[in-house]
Amino acid sequence: MSKTFMRWIFRIASISILLPASFSNAAPRATAPKAPVIYGFKGAQLGMSLQDLYNLPIEVADTKPASLACSNTQEGRRQGAISSIEEDEIGIVVCQYRLNAGSDTSRATIRIGRGYTDNVNFRFYDGQLFKIYIEAGKREYDEAVDGLVAKYGDPDLARVEEAESTNGQTFSHEIMTWENSSNSVVASEPWVFGGGSVIFRDYLIERKMKLDLNSKYPSDKKM
Incomplete structure (x- = not known):
């Protein structure tokens, strides 16, 4: 279990003890609603346009030339940014940072704290970024969680779940979630594999995408 996860659980437990004494006689106070936080990774924010992502400075750890490769x-596609047939039909665009030094078109490595990962994917629908998927090793995952806490504060939800691998082995993993009415970040650490993932998701854009996908592939026609 990561140190950040344990610190967060301990902090919540401490606060829960203090709440009755601090707020039992407090009068309710009206506050203006805050605009939802827009989550993002290294300048790439949910809801941004594909052109805006192209315009971002490239922050890769490689010494070879790199560029943003997109499936549209x-x-x-030659560099390796591939989307499925279903994604192509509704206009989903998949992007990755790839090396472009001669015949080397492998995935570029993105710096995360003291480490790096080459598994970062950006997905666009209707011209807007609706999903960022990051998969990294244990050290990079811990660095990513530290960065999320520093940027967005403590997670809104933290829990441990039991899961079963494909070979029937049971293991535990932690899940931390930052969310608001329009978008979220979920950090999940599957201990048995020694790494974790961070997923940024825009609910509103994704909902439009799923409606479009379901209209082309209705459930009653799938079987």
Whole structure:
């Protein structure tokens, strides 16, 4: 279990002890609603346009030249940015940072704290970024969680779940969630694999995407 996760659980437990004494006689106070936080990774914010992502400075750890490769161009597909047939039909665009030094078109490595990962994917629908998926090793995952806490504060939810692997082995993993009415970040650490994932998701854009997908592939026609 990560140190950040344990610190957060301990802090919540401490606060829960203090709440009755601090707020039992407090009068309710009206507060103006805050605009939802827009989550993002290294300048790439949910809801941004594809052109805005192209315009971002490239922060890769490689010494070889790198560029953003996207599935809506022939060159991007040649470099390895691939989307499924279903995604293509509703206009989903998948982007990755790839090396472009001669014949080397492998995934570029993105710095996360003291480490790095080459598994970062950006998904766009209707011209807007609705999902960022990051998969990294144990050290990079812990660094990512530290960065999320520093940027967005303590998670809104933290829990431990039991899961079962494909070979029937049971293992535990932690899940931390930052969320608001329009978007979320979920950090999940599957201990048995020694790494974790961080997923940024825009609910509103994703909902439009799923409606479009279901209209082309209705449930009653799937079987």
